[in-house]
Amino acid sequence: VCPELANTDVFDIVCNLAFGKQNPPTRAERAEKVRRSKFFSKYQGVAKQIIEVLLDKYAQNGIVEFEKRTILSQDPFTQIGTPKAIIRELGNIDEYEKLITEIEHELYNIA
Numbered sequence: 245v246c247p248e249l250a251n252t253d254v255f256d257i258v259c260n261l262a263f264g265k266q267n268p269p270t271r272a273e274r275a276e277k278v279r280r281s282k283f284f285s286k287y288q289g290v291a292k293q294i295i296e297v298l299l300d301k302y303a304q305n306g307i308v309e310f311e312k313r314t315i316l317s318q319d320p321f322t323q324i325g326t327p328k329a330i331i332r333e334l335g336n337i338d339e340y341e342k343l344i345t346e347i348e349h350e351l352y353n354i355a
Contacts, residue, residue, distance in 0.1 A: 253306060255352060271306060275299040278350040290324065290333050297321055298347060307351075311344065 252260075256268035269277075278284055278299055287295055297320055302310040309315060316327035324330055331340045 253351075255307070270303075272303040274351045275303040278347065281350055283346065283350045293324060294321075294330055294333065295343070295347065297324070298344075302347075302351065307348070311348075313340075 251270040251272065252268050253271050253274060260266075260268050279296075284292070284295065298310065298315075301315055301318075313327070315321065316330050321327070321330060325333070331337055334340045334343055
């Protein structure tokens with residue numbers, strides 16, 4: 245991968261290669277867009293903290309790691325609680341999976 249695309253999402257790299265999309269956003273820029281969104285503002289407390297960490301993990305490592313449930317066993321999630329406690333904080337596993345899907349939608353929302 246070109247050095248200028250090292251912090252870019254796989255989606256944007258494919259778009260760059262396929263369509264010559266210039267100046268694709270970095271993963272950090274995509275994560276910041278979600279933090280400024282209406283979606284993010286509806287969360288409070290620990291749920292918001294969990295989303296913050298998820299967005300940081302996405303910005304650092306990309307979507308593949310973000311989607312793995314094992315991410316909940318990594319720092320700084322361990323400072324929030326166990327994977328079970330984190331999922332319970334969001335309701336249940338279905339609610340956690342729904343949250344991941346919603347975050348992905350926000351990350352890739354072009355509008």
